Amino acid sequence: MPAVQETIDQVRGIDIDQYKYGFETVIEVDKAPKGLSEDIIRFISAKKQEPDWMLEWRLDAYKRWLTMEEPTWARVEYPKIDFNDIYYYAAPKNVTGPVSLDEVDPELLRTYEKLGIPLREQEILAGVQTSKVAVDAVFDSVSVVTTFKKELQKAGVIFMSISEAIREHPELIKQYLGSVVPTTDNYYATLNAAVFTDGSFVFVPKGVRCPMELSTYFRINEKNTGQFERTLIIAEEGAYVSYLEGCTAPQRDENQLHAAVVELVALDDAEIKYSTVQNWFPGDKEGKGGIYNFVTKRGDCRGARSKISWTQVETGSAITWKYPSCILRGDDSRGEFYSIAVSNGHQQIDSGTKMIHLGKNTSSRIISKGISAGVSQNTYRGQVSIHRRAENARNFTNCDSLLIGDKCGAHTVPYIEAKNQSAQIEHEATTSKISDDQKFYAMQRGIPEEEAIALIVNGFVKDVIQQLPMEFAVEAQKLIGISLEGSVG
């Protein structure tokens, strides 16, 4: 792991209060009035120039949401959210949707530059940026630019903001939107269906291997603004796509809400690899501020022999409530979940996965690594469900928790149900402290305390880091180092 040295340097150089992405972009914005009502939903829909059916879909969801109650089963605590004290739409002025790069406000381009996200295709092609990744950049409620669209089009791949897709590919949206996470699914998903503002849409047609990595960078900039993104990825028969999302937000004293929905559909023999590096502002040392991250992510292995894998590195957010799941509907389909969840300071994480085995010979694999430091609470909550007709289903689960210090908590809550005799389920769980023995041993070899901890933690998460696309593996390791800064007592 060559990144260890970099992790160490980052750990040394950055104080916990210096969240690197905490700056704010000063830009003129176009906002909806504060609060949530049918009128606000009409406002969003009109801004997006949506067809009537889309507006109806949103209003139905809204009516439904009004009858629902906020879930309380997760092991997280926070003051009640006032949903009328949030702005549901904020967009940089004069941006109605993605335009060509020349038309993008230079202030926005500078923002993404500061975040280290390559938007200028020329530079990427000229080798200024090392890897070729197509990017959709979502700023508050709108997508500001999507790169490499033309090149992807040649391969038949559609990669655009979901707002654009609703206008340009209504037939695909009608067929797939809400088909994995229905508008009735859960409190936050239903809210998202009513007010979602932007996100990415990916369609990889039959037999096509997407020629490059796709990624979306989400940035919440405006004060008191919620971000409700919606992402839909479809891989037709035999298609392959690897997609990565990254998220950051300015450092603010008040909490901000992020409630996203991601839907993945894999048809026969298709494969979708979805990676997340989540680095929303986690709040400060006293636990003030930070993002409330309530996310519904689900993949549907609809076709035979299809495969969906979720890889996540979660280091940010004050509260994380997130369970990327796979519905293994097609025979011989496979679901994977690889997760690293790091909590420090006052962060609370309740995250895990659901693997729902419906088809024959379906298999799933869950590798979860939780690292808790400070006074944080870190819960793995995972469900493995083998249905009656899922002959020869197999699951392997391994959940490891690592505690740093003695004021944090790690919890593992597995739910396992098998309704078919032939199921094979393996579950392994461990909780360990970075032992004084390990720390003393490494230090006795001349490795200073913080570096010793970074080394041991990097060893602990290695299995998951290996699942990330190369370019992001290094970034993820750095991020884990930064997140644990200040965790040594």
Add this chain to the structure above:
Amino acid sequence: MLEIKNLHARIAEDGTEIIRGLNLTVKPGEIAAIMGPNGSGKSTLSYILSGREDYEVTEGDITYNGESILELDPAERASKGIFLAFQYPVEIPGVATMQFLKVAMNEQRKARGEDELTTPDFMRRVKEAAEQLKIDPAMLRRPLNVGFSGGEKKRAEILQMALLEPTLCILDETDSGLDIDALKIVADGVNALRSPDRAVIVITHYQRLLDYIVPDTVHVLYKGQIIRSGDKELAQELEANGYADVIETAA
């Protein structure tokens, strides 16, 4: 080189006194054996010398090259050249032995103001040292000490010692759990490191290891004190008559 004066130390957690007025001097180039029955404080002494937090020094001093080391943490002591070969080497999952070696070597170089090793230079040093200790290169790719046999663990300790080039090597019961072949390999590794400016403290219960690593001085530790010192003949006497005689005479 190493001077321990009237050292008193206890377990931090419960205050049990383990070391009770210990005096010891080790000169450069010397191989000093510390022997004693179980529970006499042998392992504790090795931890206190290397700076483990679990022990508190209540009286006396330890100086190394004329400088007190009591205020230094384990990493600082290591970069001053103090190395402890553990009786029970610790497993570090997910961290390849090779990677651990590289981080440790470079951290020590950094602490001494030297440049980091280049990768080819590092690889060459590891290869040479591993060959000498008959270590299979495949072992170096495995996570440190994870699933290593007793012999492999001890060899990995000596490998680290060879690569980190300490000036004071403390071997804590290095012979425990080794068969005779492994013991010879380990002893050869230690003997190869003998030099006029490097001292070695061999902590052992039995005479066996001292047949292969021949000491200049032998000290008997009992109830936290050195009760008798001598040359290698003393070790043989202990082997023949047991500790009882020495303890009685001292009492």
